[in-house]
Amino acid sequence: MGKPTVYVISDSVGETAEFVIKAALSQFIEDGEYIMHRIPYVKNKEVLMGAVHQAKQQNAIIGYTLVNPIYGSFLRQEAEKKNVECIDIMGPMISAMERVFKLKPKLEPGLVHQLDEDYFKRVEAIEFAVRYDDGRDPRGISQADIVLIGVSRTSKTPLSQYLAHKRLKVANVPIVPEVEPPDELFRANPNKCIGLKISPEKLNHIRRERLISLGLGDKAIYADMKRIEQELEHFGKIVERLDCPVIDVSNKAVEETANMILTMINGSY
Template sequence: MQRMGERIHIHLISDSTGETLESVARASLARFEGVEAVKHFWPLVRTTGHLDRVLEDVSEHPGLVVFTLATGAVRDRLEQRCAALGLPAVSAIDPVVAGLSIILGKAATARPGRQHRLDEAYFARVEAINYTMAHDDGQGEENWNEADILLVGVSRTSKTPTSIYLANRGFKTANYPLVPGRKPPPELFTATRPFIVGLTTTPQRLVEVRRNRLLSLAQAPETDYVDSERIKKEVLEARRLFADRGWPVIDVTRKAIEETAAAVIRLMNRAEEE
C-alpha cells in the first residue's frame, strides 16, 4: 500500500479526449494531503494495439489506473492485465451510467467520445481556443473587441493558464501582462466588448513563483524580476490601475486555475445581470 507523502503513479486512460478523467483525478487528489502524484495521460485509446503500448508503461510505473473506455474488447483487456499486475482499475463514470440506465430504463450506448460530438458547441469551443492562443501575452490587441474576456495582471499571475481553461469552456479570452516601464496599448482602455478582469496576488507569493520560474529555466534566481520591493510596487500600481478603471479584481494567491476561472465567470454573469 502507498503511504501518505510517497510518490504515486496514476494512469488516466480514455477512448476520447480524457477531459473527464483529468477533472476526476484532480478533484480526487485534492482530498489527500501530502501526496505527490505523477499522472500518465493516455487519450484516444481505441484499439487493443494502442492499449498494449500503454500497458507497457503501466507495468513499468505501477499505480492506480482510472479509465473511461466504452469499447468492450479494449476495456476487457485493460481489466484483465491490471488484475494480472495486481493493480486497481477504476471506471470513472460507470456508477453514474448505471444510475442513468436504471432511471431511463434503457442501456447506454458504447460509442466512445459521444459527449464530444461535432456540434455547434464543439466548434465554438475550437474557435475560442484558437482565438485565445493567438491573443496570449498581449498579442493581437487590434482584435481585443472580439474577445469575451480580457485578463490583465503583472507577470506570473496565472493569466495564460486561466485563459486556456476559459477557452476550453468556450470563452474567447485574451490576456495582457502589465510590465514596469511599458505603457499599455490604447486598445486596453477602448475595448468595449470584453469583460475585463484584473488578476493579482500577494508580493510574497509572486516572489516565490517568479523565483521558481527562473530556476526551472536554469537562470539566475536573483534579479530585478524577483526583487521584493520592485514587486510590491508592481502589485500596487496594478491594483491602482484596476481601481481607476473600475475593473473587478481576483486575488489568485493559492487559488487553483479552475477556481480563478470560475470566479471570472461568476463576475461576468453577475455583470450581465445588472
C-alpha cells in the first residue's frame, strides 16, 4: 500500500484547506509520510472532474474550500458518484454564520489571502525602514516611496516606522555638515523627499535631554547652540538645493507630522 494521499481543492490559494488537513493528518501520520496535491484557483468543472478521477485512482481523500456553491455542489456530486471521500472544510462554518448572524456571505474567493497580502506589505515596509535607516545604504533612496531628510534628533526613525505601518517604504538621510549627502538623494524625485525642519532651541533641548539620558552630561558639542545653528544652516542649503517640501517638526508629535506627509504624497501640496 502506498502513502496516504490527499487532494486539496480551492477556488483561491488553498492555504486554509491545506493547513486544516495537515493539522488533522498530524494525528495519524508523520510529516512526509503522506502525499498532498494542491489544486488552487479552480475556474471550471472540468478541473473538478479530473481531480475526482485522480483521487479515485489513488484511493485518496479530497478536502476543499470552494466558496462558489455551484462548484461545491458539483464536486460533492462527482465524489459521491465515484465513492470518493470529500470533505467541505469551510462550508459548514459559513452556513452556521449565515444562520446565526442573519447575513449573506460574500462568496468571494481569496478574501483571507487579500488580508495576508496587506500584512506582508506592511512587514516588507517595516523591514525596508530598518534596512535604510539613518543613511545606512543610499541605494534605498531610489526604491523608497518617501525619503526623510533632517539633522540628528528630528524624529526621522520614528516617522519612518510609523509610515511603514501605513505600508510605505521610507528611507531617511541624516544631514551633517562634514558629510556630503549621497548622489542618490539629488537624483531622487524631489516630491518624494521631505525635509524635517526644527528650531534651534527645540533641538538644543532634545539633544541635552538625550545626552543626560545617556549619562554623558549636557555640555557636549552635540548640544552646543553654535554647532546646532551650523547644522541647521547646512540643512537649509541642502533642502533648497533639492527643492523639496519641508515640515517644521519643532512642536509636532510624530503622528501629526506623519499625517502631514501622507497629505503631501497624496498630491495635496
